[in-house]
Amino acid sequence: MTIVDQATGPSVSRIGLRFWSAALAVAVFLVDVLTPLEGAVAVLYVVAILLAARTNRRHDIMVAAAGCAALTIVAYLLSHGLQSIASPALRALVSLAAIAITTVLALQNHTATNRLAAQARLLNLSHDMIFVRNRANVITFWNKAAEQTYGWSADEALGKIADELLQTTYPDRRDVIEAGLLDTGRWEGRVQQRTKGGAAITVDTRWALQHNHLRKPVAVLETHTDVTERVMAHGALVESERRYRRMFDASRIGVAEEDWSDLRKALTALNLDGAGLRDHLSRHPDFFWQVRPLAKITNVNPALQKMVGASSSSVFIANIDKLLDRSDRKFVGALVAFAEGEPFYEGETELIRLDGRKIPVLFTISFPAGPDGDRNVLAFVVDITERRQAQDALLAAQADLAHAARVATLGEISASIAHEVNQPLAAIVTSGEAGLRWLRRDVPDLREVATTINHVVAQGRRAGEVVARIRTFLKKAPPQQDMLQIGDIIEEATSLVARELAKDDVVLTVEIEAGLPPIRGDRIQLQQVLVNLLINAGQAMSGQSGSRVVTLRAGIAQAENLAITVQDSGPGIRPDDLPRLFDPFFTTKNGGMGMGLAISRTTVEAHGGQLSAESIPGSGATFRLTLPFSQQHALP
Structure with a gap:
């Protein structure tokens, strides 16, 4: 049994078949009535019934059969009447029998055709691609799913060789697969095919061999399921598993x-x-x-x-x-x-x-x-064994580095102590020498001697205060914060450097605005900063001909800040030296330690202020110190 055509003809074809069936019946009737032919002309009505059967409508078959039978009887009556029953009557009976047999066979064929058409419609409802090919591999049926998946319509596919149309690639030799199909009647496998658009797809195919009534193979029913996405997903899963397994086995992490x-x-x-x-x-x-x-x-x-x-x-x-x-x-x-x-x-x-x-x-x-x-x-x-070992090594290195830092810090502290104490010690020596000169006179001037001794005592106390501040710093004690009048600090600082500046013929000018609010800080530390700046200004002009002037000004920079500037008339600072001026151990003086300005900036910053320098070569240098006023005394 083979699958019937996928669609009946259009209604106009049925109308044409009905017309030609009726025309043929009328022609046979006229020939039977009007011609003297004695043969069984009425047998030709069978052709009219077969034409009506081509419409695939049961009603058309019944109408055609009834009409042809009626015409046969009418023709007999018109030609022979009922006077005698002879051979014409026998021929009429043969014609009626032929019409009846043809009608029965046509109705049986119609039933079988409808049954096969119903089966074909069921195949069209399937989501799988289904087609039938004959023994010559020519496609005779092509369902809707095949049209949608492969892209060829039924009209395009019918009559084509299946393997050539679909460019099928088999997992084994084609003749081996065909031999297995003939042997068992079935075959299943996975093949590669191409659509009308050229896309490659993978399908699971199942073949069933069809036999005729003599058990001879006549056709093959192929059912295909598109598994392209499933195969791709499985391939991706397998590749992912393979990658995971490679990472799992090759990873250095347990x-x-x-x-x-x-x-x-x-x-x-x-x-x-x-x-x-x-x-x-x-x-x-x-x-x-x-x-x-x-x-x-x-x-x-x-x-x-x-x-x-x-x-x-x-x-x-x-x-x-x-x-x-x-x-x-x-x-x-x-x-x-x-x-x-x-x-x-x-x-x-x-x-x-x-x-x-x-x-x-x-x-x-x-x-x-x-x-x-x-x-x-x-x-x-x-x-993490190696990391633990590295940590141990790092801790050991940190201990060594801390020791080295302590040694370096000790060196810096020593330099700081030497620098800070050097000034009062120098003042003590100077005052002591002056006192000795007053005593060696023919008539010793005891008042001057007493004055110099007072200077010695004052400088000794100042040296003690400097050392005390350094000890406080080393013990990390909180800095001493007192309410201070900047005018008092300036007065003390200028008195300490007066002899040093006078020795170098330096004229010191002090300009202080009236009514400046107090500041909060350490008197000795701020005093030492001003002493450093004034001494540096005086030393910058040593050996210089002409006037030597240092100007110290104190005033309000902003509502909350006090500004102190120390300006000299010396040669100024070279542009290359200006960026490194406050670096520790950087100095432009012969025999200098390079700690004064570094310590001064650190001290000022500890008080919440800033210390900066500016200079135009040949026009002297200016150091600007800003300090915040005490909050409760800040200007509005």
């Missing part, structure tokens, strides 16, 4: 695959939330080790095997209890995190190698979400 589904069941049976589990574990510390075997290790990568000295994954799994320190509570936290639904848990612990040596490790246990998440728990382990 990885263990674990199944915690039985552990989940055990925790569910306890009916405890995270807090309840913590309490349960604190009251039953051995509970973890009782349920730990329920967390089954399914695989271990080579890096983790090597980390603990195991020769294989099975050896690692068999000795897992020996690798964990029972006194370590880190894994208890992992159990609680698992019960609370956390996505992961990480910590630091130690593993015990099979040779007994302990190794420090960082670990992360990942708990994937989803129905199969408990079966795919991953534990990542990183050996």
Whole structure:
């Protein structure tokens, strides 16, 4: 049995068939009535019935049969009447019998055709591509799914050779597959085909061999299922699994695959939330080790095997209890995190190698979400032995560096002490020499001697205060903060440097605005800053011909800041030296230590102020010091 045509003709074809069937019946009737032919002309009515049967309508067959039978009887009556029953009557009966037999056969064929058409319509409803090819591999049926998937309509596909149309690629030789089909009547496999647009698709195909009534093969029914996306998804899954396996095996991080589904069941049976589990574990510390075997290790990568000295994954799994320190509570936290639904848990612990040596490790246990998440728990382990060793080495290096820093700091402090104490000591020496000169006179001037001794005592006390401030600094004691009038500090500082400046013929001019608010700070430290700036200004002009003038001004820079400037008439500062002027140990003076300005800036900044310098070569240098007023006395 073969599949019938996929569609009946259009209605106009049925109308034409009906017309020609009726015309032929009328022609046979006229020939039978009007001609003297004695043959069974009425038998030709069979052709009219067959034409009507081509409409594939049962009603048309019945109408044609009834009409032809009626015409046969009418023609007999008109030609022969009912006077005698002879051979014409027998011929009429033969014609009627032929009409009846033809009608029955036509109706049976119509029923069979309708049954096959119904089957074809069912095949068109299938989501699979279905087509029929004869023994010559020519397509005789092509369903709707085949049209949609392959792109060829039924009219385009019918009559084409299937393998040529679809460019089918088989997994085996075509003749071998055909021989198996003839032997068993069926074949299944996966083939590659191409659509009308040239796209390659993969299909699962099932062939069924059709036989005629003599059991001879006449056609093949092919059912195809498009599995292109499934094959691509499977290929992607296989490739992903292959990549994961490569990473799993090649990773230098230890990885263990674990199944915690039985552990989940055990925790569910306890009916405890995270807090309840913590309490349960604190009251039953051995509970973890009782349920730990329920967390089954399914695989271990080579890096983790090597980390603990195991020769294989099975050896690692068999000795897992020996690798964990029972006194370590880190894994208890992992159990609680698992019960609370956390996505992961990480910590630091130690593993015990099979040779007994302990190794420090960082670990992360990942708990994937989803129905199969408990079966795919991953534990990542990183050996941090080298990091621990590096940390120990770093700590040792830091200790050495701290020692070196202390030595360097001691050197800087020594330089600072020498610099700060040098000025009062120099003043003491100068005053002492002056006193000796007054005593060596023929008539000693005791008043001058007393004055110089007072200077010696004052400078000695100042040196003691400087040393006391440095000791306070070394002990990290809070700096002394007093309410200070800047005019008093300036007066004390200028008196300390008066002899030094006079010795170098330097004229000091002081300009202080009236009514300046007080500042808060350390009197000795700020006094020392001004002394440093004034001494530096005087030394900058030593050896210079012409006038030597240092101008000290104090005034309001802004509503909340006090500004003090020290300006000299010396050669100024070279542009290359200006950026490094406040760096420790940088100096432009012969025999200078390079600590004065560095200490001065640090002192000013400790008081919340700023110290800067500006200079135009040949026009002297100006140092600008700003200090904040005490908040309760700041100007509005």
